[in-house]
């Protein structure tokens with residue numbers, strides 16, 4: 269039976285959001301937060317179900333929609349990140365279980381030099397040379413490698429904004445997808461190290477029928493590139509099967525994945541096999557590990573980006589379009 273439509277309350281103000289959460293808790297409800305950047309799909313909706321499942325007793329689910337400038341470097345795709353707020357609200361209402369949507373206009377205080385440099389509209393906090401905001405959370409080891417190598421400010425921005433969301437929403441539970449495996453582990457570690465009293469849930473990847481992991485940026489893929497991007501899930505499934513059949517040399521498995529992605533026309537960002545919690549690379553898959561893959565598909569894209577007050581024509585990173593795809597596969601090898 270389909271859930272009854274329930275229009276969530278839309279909250280834009282931080283103080284109002286915090287007061288709302290405190291009221292729900294005073295009513296005896298568990299507050300569960302699902303942080304997103306919007307342009308919602310079934311992957312996001314599965315996090316909402318996971319939030320309900322993880323909460324004991326009555327639950328108030330909050331979905332945040334905020335495209336966080338501080339996790340994008342100036343060369344990245346902040347300006348073109350997809351959005352459809354009206355569509356998102358319809359999808360959230362249709363779940364019947366989302367009580368509030370938190371969509372702040374901004375979560376950062378802009379310093380005078382930032383406002384001056386770009387006429388008040390900073391497209392990316394890095395553009396401001398760090399003057400706009402100077403308190404950052406770094407998860408120093410886990411943020412290195414994998415996505416951290418090619419996105420140098422990404423995890424600092426994610427950890428900081430997620431901590432801010434935690435401080436505003438004050439959730440009991442927060443849910444993150446394992447598609448962004450390193451992100452989930454970074455958040456778990458931050459919560460542990462900084463004593464946030466929040467249960468973090470890692471939720472399984474939702475894939476399209478043909479195996480492609482759902483992702484907001486998939487909308488940027490042409491039909492042809494989408495077909496090529498299927499090589500990611502195909503190579504991951506093949507690798508998992510090989511590992512479960514006893515082939516546990518990481519290098520051999522990684523080489524095979526790189527070959528599959530390259531033959532499909534992808535540009536490999538990384539292929540790594542790491543321990544599940546520490547994200548330390550393993551030579552042999554003889555303990556719980558996760559295979560992590562990111563590759564770019566799509567034609568080189570040129571786009572205009574407003575950087576430090578100048579309109580600059582920026583070729584996307586090394587001529588690659590920002591249809592970056594990442595996905596992971598957890599493996600529990602036998603023996």
Ligand SMILES: Nc1ncnc2c1ncn2[C@@H]1O[C@H](COP(=O)(O)OP(=O)(O)OP(=O)(O)O)[C@@H](O)[C@H]1O
Pocket residue numbers: 303304305306311312314315443444445446447448471472473474475481482483484485486
């Ligand atoms: N296919 C998916 N399955 C499970 N969780 C997902 C999936 N896609 C996204 N998520 C999770 O949803 C949360 C919000 O992610 P976000 O709004 O950035 O969407 P996204 O699809 O990951 O976008 P992008 O295309 O930018 O990677 C994150 O915790 C992310 O891991």
Ligand SMILES: CC(C)(CO)[C@@H](O)C(=O)[O-]
Pocket residue numbers: 303304305334336339426429430448451
């Ligand atoms: C966790 C998050 C909402 C922080 O901006 C973002 O990185 C995302 O959507 O995965």
Ligand code: BAL
Pocket residue numbers: 305339448
């Ligand atoms: N879910 C990933 C967010 C990002 O790529 O910025």
